[in-house]
Amino acid sequence: MTGPVLVAIVGGTILTVGPQGTIEKGAVLIRDGKIAAVGRDLLVPAGATVIDATGRYVMPGIIDCHSHTAIEESVNECSDSVTAEVRITDVIDHRDVNLYRELAGGVTTLNVLHGSCNTIGGQNAVIKLRWGKPPEELLFKDAPRGIKFALGENPKRSNFRAPGPPRYPATRMGVEAVLRESFQEAQAYKREWEEYEKKVKSLGSRGDKPIAPRKSLRLEELKDILDGKVYVHAHCYRADEILMLIRIAEEFSFKIRTFQHVLEGYKVASEIARHGAGASTFSDWWAYKMEAYDAIPYNAAIMAAHGVKVSMNSDSDELARRLYWEAAKAVKYGGVSEVEALKMVTLNPAWQLGIEQRVGSIEVGKDADIAIFSAHPFAPDARVEQTLVDGVVYFDRAKDVAARTAPATKAGGSP
Amino acid sequence: MRAPVVALVMLVPAMATAADVVAIRGGRIVTVSGPVIEKGTVVVSGGKITAVGAAVEVPAGATVIDASGQTVYPGLIDGLTTLGLTEIGSVAGSVDTTETGDVNPHAEAWIAVNPHSELLPVARANGITAALAAPAGGLISGQSALLRLAGSTPAALTVKTPVAMHMVYPTGRPAFDISRLFEEPELKTFEERQKDKKKSQEKDLKRLANLLEEAKAYGAAQAAAKAGRIPPPKPDLPMEALAPVARGEVPVVMRVDAEDDIRGAVKFAEEHGLKLIVAGGLDAWRVADLLKQKDVAVLASVERLPRRESDPYDAAYANPAALHRAGVRFAIVSDDASQSRNLPYEAAMARAYGLDAGAALRAITLSPAEIFGVGDRMGAITVGRDADLFVATGDIMDPRSGVTHVLVGGQEQSLETRHTRLYEEFKKRP
């Protein structure tokens, strides 16, 4: 019978992102993958593996709220405008090396989403970057279910010509119609099943059981959205489509959990705040599409000022490795405080995914998902030295460099 | 008829007036070419830097910019962009980067640059005062121009044209084409695809070689005609554009990333007497010694994923440091337009992965200036150089720092952009 697994990170500056704030020359004690203690002058228990973080900065593992990393084959099921039955959890590619590269950028949790090909896409997968484990062991246990919506140019296919007959919708009017029709259909499906259940109940044990209606995995998912069982993550750009989606959601009595990209969110920040949705956005990407032409790097700051919980995301394997500097830009553009900016890649995305009880800050009881930086994560020479998930070191730069064989990559490529 | 091969355009008239004199006082001055001046003053006049130092006096009547507690930098130079050539990437009407057909040596970037693009002020507002605007695509994309990011006509923007002839090293692989996204591709085994790739590559290299040979001959014919020895050759814009390249007078910026392809490009350049600059160069760290030996400069962007699964995770981040150690000349570039403002953070990433801070800053200032042949007049803060400068609240490579003043050609620029206007409008909205 082995004892608990003990890890102690000592000597660094701890950016807890929680009520304890910043602790200089502090320590984090980890027991069986959970944070057991945080503070100064902690006693390191016997048998603990000690990670010396002197001179380093210790922060919660970064959470990327918009990722397509580790998806096998296509990110989109483009054949239809509504494909709520497809599941990213079915196609997690645990061997995607970008998982490791993102660990090397301090990321520990991803919201892996269906693409933006469809008005209503597929079900998401929230995963932890337990590099090397099989797909089922990457799934973030008990994370709330989520689904992807997309509004605007992508689902209406403005920017490329797909072969074959054109697919509906081609305008934002049609996008709204697809949503409306889908949820009306879902309501009808829900009623059908409620009637069936009523009939079964009233018959009890006697008589001929009626045949259940056909189970449609697609409509089941839409029904669950209506019942508030599924977080909606909606890719959107233009202010008017953001308002449209809020209208639809309120009409059908469900909530949008996050607006994704939401590059014109700053124009309707109070409406987003009133609805209670979070916003997951880029720091400063713009001008790549018409709907991104009014994007401004002050988006995050303005929405945050209106009380919206804002996160910075990547939507890119490449950018996901640098989210700590994306967060820093909220300081530059709009004067967000450094702590609030840090939250944009830690506690805020955790809340957006419904996992803030488990991750997003360095607090006792939470999972030991931690990134250790060589300098303050916002500093220009900062780089990730180690990344832990559930108290296990999954990325260690020194070990990575030592294992390299090509001389060019070892020499000076190191410390 | 096009301007002669190398045309330098002055932005400001030679005569200075009192109103043109600006003194940036009390800041920490990072000269790039020399030691940092912890607290000093820079004076500019007539579009040029006229004084730099700790004990420099502010001339009477000069406009004073108080830079105390801040840092003064030479204007950043983004050594590879499509600034001015593109507005909204997905809107074809606003994009002029890529002409039809594979071979467009006579396409000149400065002709199509839009001085009123919203993207220029955005880059400038974060300290980028000059940028190489280059055509893209095909086999021979066209000629780039070095732009100063202030001016209301293409001529006013253009510091130098042509800077280089841009080409794309044939990889043998089909180029990504969004319009063919849904096409059913042909099915081929790996071995077949390798064969196809090699054949395609060889074919394109042969084509390129032939074009250069023809251009050389055309150039010779032109020279002979000028000397009256033969009647002038039939007008041929592409050949005319390519001739100085074939003679090694105008450098070639070759977009190439794979190790084998870089070696191939170096060999090709040598065989054809080309002056080679590598753009992209993702694998350059693997052939750094060769690049040093052949004096090939590299325009490297840093925010890229490694090519191979087996590559070190920081291959692109550590690339500049590896080149620096090997003594290879290089610049760090955005290779973009709307993202040009993030150039300092690309340099920062190179810095976090082994490049010392001074070399990182040089890679986005003096080094690109030198690579483009304007190293004596741009890219550093020394007397006599162009007055392209900016003032930042801190280390410009720190993503938290802000820019408070920008001067281009000695004129202070408005920091207002499309973004600040929308910010002002909407931060007021309840």
Place this chain on the structure above:
Amino acid sequence: MSPEAARRGLAVAAMAALWARPAAAPAARTEVYALVGARIVTVSGPTLDNATLVMRDGVIEAVGAGVPVPPDARTIRADGLVLTPGLIDGFSGTGLPAPASRGPGAGGATAAPPSSPLAPQAMALDKVRVADALKARDAGITTVLVIPREGVLPGQSVILNLSGDKAEAMALKQPAALHLHMSTLARQYPGSLMGTVAYARQSLDDAIHYRDEWAAYERAPAGKKRPRYDAALAAWQDVLAGREMLVVTAFRENDVRRALAIADEFRIKVAVAGAPQAFRLADLIKARKVPLLVGVNFDPPRPARAFGGVLGDEEKERRDIEDAERNPSELHKAGVSFALVSAYAPNFLAGVRKAIERGLPREAALRAVTLGAAEALGIADRTGSLEPGKIADVVAWAGDPLTKDAKAKMVFVDGQLYEPEEPAPSPSPKAEGGGQ
């Protein structure tokens, strides 16, 4: 007429009948063969030297060193030859027409009409072209499982024993299994891998609903709206009931996991075919006792396009091909039982030889294309080894079987003799003859 006279008469009549037959190649009429003096690799037991194998009426009658030759047997001296069970290709496109190329008019005379990519009810048997299928015998292959490679639900396979001239008569097991390829479709649903999984899941849910709906109706039809017949949903019923195997074609490591997840969710039996990365899951496969048909199609044609990484990682592609080549060897080391199958490789035996080159012991390879294959396909009680009572599928090889120079000299299928023609001498020593 006396019995003797009758017999003589019969014999004369038989002789006359023989002589009266047309000049074309006479069908072998012999029902009894004795192969004598051969090295016999039984696969199920020890190898016998200088031994005899007797087959009668399509069944192996006796195998052994001192086995007597029956008086009515046609004796064939097999000195210097090696006898093995007929080779089994447990997952192939043998005898099926080549898929129509894209573009109009590209198919030519032999192109098949396009079939639905989502048709669990389609029968591979209906598509088999006998003359094409029989060519496989030149390589010593006597038994093949046939299923089209295109589509996601290509239908149900058939196992053919390659003798005779009618496809139906060749069917050893019909249908053999229902198939699901973990692939995607070009312009319709499912266009993504997750779509394929969702489609399979919905199909099985619908099949359950169909079953229950019809069962309820059959029990008490009065007053109920009659359910509609659906060929696709009807096709799933045997799989649902556990009477038919679902064979999932795995192209990626996680396809094996996906196959097992479907098996668990719907409590059905699955086998896995292809599986080039199966060795990474050796423990899981062993623990779940998944019948495994390991493909030797190591470098299958793949889309030649740039999307998804303009630069491409050729090193990784090469590594993946090498992993696939050593997959059988690694599985063997891990103690996993499997069949080796062509999985549409253009040259099955070349693929098997490659696996041997990469470390699979030749004996293990031979087992994987005989008894091991029979076991994976559920027909080991009737074929796959040279034992009395089993179907007389026997190959006599010149040279060691599964080596480059080995030639199938005689191929018996259902006890019928077929002698492959000598292939024309190839111009280059490296050229591979088709089917060798």
